[in-house]
Amino acid sequence: MGLPAPESAMAAIFLCAGKGRRMLAPRTPKVCTPVGGRPAIVRLLELQACFRFDPTILVVGHLAQAVRNEVEPAFPHVEFVYQDRQLGTGHAARQGAQLLTARRFEGAVLVMAGDKVIEPRALQKLVASFRADRPDLAVLVAPVGNDSSAGRIVTGSDGQILRIIEAADLRSAEAENRTFDIGGVVLNARETEKRITGENQGIYLFQANALCQALENLGRDNVQGEEYLTDTVDYLSRSGRRVIPIATDDPGDVLGFNDPVDLLEIEEHLHRRAGASLNLARPLDRSVFQPPTQWVRRLREQDPAVQTMLGNIYANDASLCAEKRQHLLRTVELFIDCFGTAGRVAVVRAPGRLNIMGRHIDHRGGCVNLMAIDREQILVARPRKDSVVRARNADAVRFPDLEFSVDDLLRMVRLDDWRDFVGNSTVVGMVRDLRGDWGNYLKAALLRLQQQFRDRRIRGLDCVVGGDIPMAAGLSSSSALVVAMAEALVLANRLDVTAQEFVNVCGEGEWFVGTRGGAGDHAGIKLSQSGQVAQVEFFPFSVGGYVEFPRDYAMVVCNSRIQARKSAEALDAFNERIASYELGVRIIRQRFPRYAGRIEHLRDISPARLGVEPAEIYRLLRGVPETATSQQLRAELGRDIYEKVTSDHGPRRMYSLRARMLYGIAECERSQLCLELLRECRMQELGQLMVVSHDGDRVVGQDGQPVFFSVGDPFLNARIQDLGSRDPRRCSAAQLRLQPGAYACSVPRIDRMVDIALATPGVLGAQLAGAGFGGCIMVLAQAEAAPDVIQRMNRFYYEPENVEPAAMNVTPIAGCSALRIDI
Numbered sequence: 001m002g003l004p005a006p007e008s009a010m011a012a013i014f015l016c017a018g019k020g021r022r023m024l025a026p027r028t029p030k031v032c033t034p035v036g037g038r039p040a041i042v043r044l045l046e047l048q049a050c051f052r053f054d055p056t057i058l059v060v061g062h063l064a065q066a067v068r069n070e071v072e073p074a075f076p077h078v079e080f081v082y083q084d085r086q087l088g089t090g091h092a093a094r095q096g097a098q099l100l101t102a103r104r105f106e107g108a109v110l111v112m113a114g115d116k117v118i119e120p121r122a123l124q125k126l127v128a129s130f131r132a133d134r135p136d137l138a139v140l141v142a143p144v145g146n147d148s149s150a151g152r153i154v155t156g157s158d159g160q161i162l163r164i165i166e167a168a169d170l171r172s173a174e175a176e177n178r179t180f181d182i183g184g185v186v187l188n189a190r191e192t193e194k195r196i197t198g199e200n201q202g203i204y205l206f207q208a209n210a211l212c213q214a215l216e217n218l219g220r221d222n223v224q225g226e227e228y229l230t231d232t233v234d235y236l237s238r239s240g241r242r243v244i245p246i247a248t249d250d251p252g253d254v255l256g257f258n259d260p261v262d263l264l265e266i267e268e269h270l271h272r273r274a275g276a277s278l279n280l281a282r283p284l285d286r287s288v289f290q291p292p293t294q295w296v297r298r299l300r301e302q303d304p305a306v307q308t309m310l311g312n313i314y315a316n317d318a319s320l321c322a323e324k325r326q327h328l329l330r331t332v333e334l335f336i337d338c339f340g341t342a343g344r345v346a347v348v349r350a351p352g353r354l355n356i357m358g359r360h361i362d363h364r365g366g367c368v369n370l371m372a373i374d375r376e377q378i379l380v381a382r383p384r385k386d387s388v389v390r391a392r393n394a395d396a397v398r399f400p401d402l403e404f405s406v407d408d409l410l411r412m413v414r415l416d417d418w419r420d421f422v423g424n425s426t427v428v429g430m431v432r433d434l435r436g437d438w439g440n441y442l443k444a445a446l447l448r449l450q451q452q453f454r455d456r457r458i459r460g461l462d463c464v465v466g467g468d469i470p471m472a473a474g475l476s477s478s479s480a481l482v483v484a485m486a487e488a489l490v491l492a493n494r495l496d497v498t499a500q501e502f503v504n505v506c507g508e509g510e511w512f513v514g515t516r517g518g519a520g521d522h523a524g525i526k527l528s529q530s531g532q533v534a535q536v537e538f539f540p541f542s543v544g545g546y547v548e549f550p551r552d553y554a555m556v557v558c559n560s561r562i563q564a565r566k567s568a569e570a571l572d573a574f575n576e577r578i579a580s581y582e583l584g585v586r587i588i589r590q591r592f593p594r595y596a597g598r599i600e601h602l603r604d605i606s607p608a609r610l611g612v613e614p615a616e617i618y619r620l621l622r623g624v625p626e627t628a629t630s631q632q633l634r635a636e637l638g639r640d641i642y643e644k645v646t647s648d649h650g651p652r653r654m655y656s657l658r659a660r661m662l663y664g665i666a667e668c669e670r671s672q673l674c675l676e677l678l679r680e681c682r683m684q685e686l687g688q689l690m691v692v693s694h695d696g697d698r699v700v701g702q703d704g705q706p707v708f709f710s711v712g713d714p715f716l717n718a719r720i721q722d723l724g725s726r727d728p729r730r731c732s733a734a735q736l737r738l739q740p741g742a743y744a745c746s747v748p749r750i751d752r753m754v755d756i757a758l759a760t761p762g763v764l765g766a767q768l769a770g771a772g773f774g775g776c777i778m779v780l781a782q783a784e785a786a787p788d789v790i791q792r793m794n795r796f797y798y799e800p801e802n803v804e805p806a807a808m809n810v811t812p813i814a815g816c817s818a819l820r821i822d823i
Helices: 040-051 064-071 089-102 120-133 167-176 189-194 208-215 231-238 260-273 292-301 304-313 318-339 418-423 425-433 439-452 477-492 499-513 520-527 568-591 614-622 630-637 639-645 658-679 683-695 713-724 728-733 748-758 783-801
Strands: 010-016 056-060 079-082 108-113 137-142 152-155 161-165 179-182 185-188 196-207 243-247 346-357 368-383 388-393 402-405 461-467 532-537 542-548 553-559 627-629 654-656 763-768 776-782 807-810
Touching: 010 040, 010 089, 040 056, 040 064, 040 120, 056 064, 056 089, 064 079, 079 089, 089 108, 089 208, 108 120, 108 208, 120 137, 120 196, 120 243, 137 161, 137 231, 152 189, 161 167, 161 179, 161 231, 161 243, 167 189, 179 189, 185 189, 189 196, 196 208, 196 243, 208 231, 231 243, 292 304, 292 318, 292 368, 304 318, 318 346, 318 368, 318 388, 318 461, 346 477, 346 520, 346 553, 346 658, 346 683, 346 776, 368 477, 368 520, 368 658, 368 807, 388 439, 402 439, 418 425, 418 439, 418 499, 425 499, 439 477, 439 499, 461 477, 477 499, 477 520, 499 520, 520 532, 532 658, 542 658, 553 748, 553 783, 568 630, 568 639, 568 654, 568 658, 614 658, 614 713, 627 630, 630 639, 630 654, 654 658, 658 683, 683 748, 683 763, 683 776, 713 728, 748 763, 748 776, 748 783, 776 783, 783 807
Parallel strands: 010 056, 010 108, 056 079, 137 243, 388 461
Antiparallel strands: 108 196, 137 196, 152 161, 152 196, 179 185, 346 368, 368 461, 368 532, 388 402, 532 542, 553 776, 553 807, 627 654, 763 776
């Protein structure tokens, strides 16, 4: 609907001087905050241009030049007035009104904040009513709602506005037993509340003379000690002037924002108003979301649809299907005990994973070779209409009940950039104080999805978690929890997410708990297929293919019972090793400029990617110091780059660079070859690469003495000479994939377990299973040798250490999914 041309002169004063501290963007004026993809003040001026306000005045103060830079190119006719001191909205309006007085302007004057989001029809109604009734002041008013910060409208028996009382003053008056003069009648706070008829929308249309007179008579007798623009109402009313309310037709016609949470709600509202789909109107998938009692019946009665579904997930292993059906059933029953039978729930399962080859490199662009194993996190979730999460755990002793909303955190820290968010001191401090809290992994998924979908509020869940993945064992129990939560939130919020986006969301989401790893674990948990090994590549993300795990071979997982917890010390060590990679890559780019444009990630330092002979890689490594002090690295790379690369761990005097670089470069070569070896059933070769890979993580040898792997110039020169020789054995031994390097994330007991496994007949290879500093090993063996591996591990490791045996033959199963049965 078109807007009518004005019948008389109208001016506009937009208040744009506020600091907007609660928006948490100190370098962005509040009025320049993007709303629906455009700065708030630009949206407003585009709308007001339809009314031909002349003059249009912006009162600026805080970051005034930034406002001008945003506005002037598109609206050159706008005039700016500077408010040098922030003394309140009334004081700001007075700066603009003085310009009108100097020009002897006598028409109508619109006064409003520059950060409002207003529908055209609301302003049209205000203008039309003002012209029809000719009041001294017309104020847009909404019904009393849930806005605790909006000024309260008090009207007289004739319907005119007598006063607008700021919410802070009303609360203060009640606490201090103060009174208000309302049209000559003294009322206390409770009596005043009974006279409230609406909420102020902060949009005023004055007669010019009434505005200027009222502004000249403002005081600062209020809680904030400021000149309130709302006090013009009290002055005009007591002076016998007419002040009328104009009701908005819809609560969403005028919206304001004071913090990032408010902004999320506005973004969602704008999408709905524009007809853009947020998918929340789409019904829940009834094959996934079913009443909890219906899930109980289906799982308990073992109907054919359930049996088929479980067979597809659990490799048609009858005993495994029966075991998992009971686990799923118990978790749904626990949900009913905790939250009742109302509503519909999804049952999500997220397995642990093994990375057969490709440790410590997914975050550097290397590929990983993953299979999901038959240990899972199970999450039963019911969608909520708010952003609250209520969570219960089957192990209530170790994992206490949770209830949280992330709104409080979002009001303290900006969520625009994920890396900035997780590195913020407030977030870091909160996570440190809650170290080990299982709720951090639930928050990680919710927050990262909220950052991904900033045009809507992510709704929360009532959920119950039951899991049988050993904790802190290097089998990704925590990552599985992140993935399960993300899956439930995506389904409950009807989010459109690609597989790549989902994996990235989960991988980066886990940065919230303090790690800075990649998304390899999450890719394995989400993308694995029953009975298969998946090769996943990064930067860009892709699935390189799937190969069936050979049936004549077994993968045995042995838990060291040393918990690889992400303690502050372990996180620091993980992040320091990642930084060593990055420092080494930057040194190579700087010292070998001919390759600088072709090396972005560690994985790019390879013969295939650079188009060079393997010997050239050893020559590049000679250009990397074996060790370097922090002072040397600052001097070579520059202070800013050094600080950026090393910001995620504590201070270090010395970095080990060359040996770690060799490990990562060689592991990229090993991981690239893994799928080919599986496809061609070259299991002996795969086992050999597992042994070499673990040697790169070793900290002690078979004699129990510390190991030291030298990557000095003599070692590299010898490999170059070997490759140049015509001796097949020397050339073969010098191949990059057979070099262990030294990443050193194992512990002595893990090394001993690997040695016990390798001494077992029928074992082809063994290595650390997770990120390190504890957890599990994985053992590749001929199928008939698997029981011997378990027996020998019991005899030579668990019994001497006096710990409960924890070795198991694992089955490759399907990746994360929600149970789905058509009804």
